[in-house]
């Protein structure tokens with residue numbers, strides 16, 4: 001599907017999870033496009049830091065974004081949340097119900113669903129109340145319940161399904177504040193990053209983070225308000241819930 005070129009919006013763009021493979025590429029792409037007045041980046045290693053496992057890190061981070069938008073007289077118009085957890089510290093996605101573990105499930109849900117929910121609470125109210133506004137939350141096709149034919153990966157799948165519901169719910173609330181707003185869940189496809197590397201199988205179509213970032217931003221840019229609350233793949237196709 002042909003997608004339009006980026007629309008200049010002169011506001012601020014914010015990338016959360018900007019230290020990750022896709023987050024860094026999205027931030028770099030937004031800077032290259034130069035269609036925002038500034039591109040802000042937040043992550044566990046920025047100043048201020050934003051760590052989804054530290055609930056008290058949200059407020060200072062949101063204050064910093066608000067102040068930066070005010071100083072540049074560039075309201076927040078684009079938000080990309082590119083955080084996610086599939087494996088860490090020798091733990092990874094469950095192949096079978098035998099592997100279900102409360103601590104790991106809690107951690108996966110905190111990063112993949114609760115953290116983005118708190119990002120909704122702290123950052124969506126900062127989006128401009130008038131004009132073009134976009135929020136994209138990186139989800140995953142495996143979070144689709146309708147598309148689940150293979151099983152496995154309980155925690156990752158379920159936390160991404162929860163994320164999708166949170167994004168849909170937030171989109172409805174955001175639309176009441178700004179009827180032009182677009183707020184969607186995005187599937188980036190299989191991308192060569194630290195998250196996917198241990199699971200990359202021969203024959204799978206793996207793209208670079210740079211290519212994927214360009215595709216994701218073109219999808220986000222090309223959607224209109226009638227698409228808000230949806231779940232879209234990197235090629236612009238809607239995905240089943």
Ligand SMILES: NC(=O)c1ccc[n+]([C@@H]2O[C@H](COP(=O)([O-])OP(=O)(O)OC[C@H]3O[C@@H](n4cnc5c(N)ncnc54)[C@H](OP(=O)(O)O)[C@@H]3O)[C@@H](O)[C@H]2O)c1
Pocket residue numbers: 016017018019020021022023043044045050051052053082083084085111115138139140141187188189190191192193194195196
């Ligand atoms: N790569 C793929 O093939 C693929 C496929 C489908 C969906 N996705 C989704 O795409 C998104 C980006 O993934 P990626 O491939 O770029 O993975 P990645 O390189 O591992 O990046 C993961 C990001 O999540 C952040 N993060 C992890 N734990 C966090 C925490 N406690 N608090 C705040 N941030 C935390 C990391 O922050 P730090 O920079 O601070 O480490 C990093 O920015 C994720 O939502 C992922 O589920 C990726």
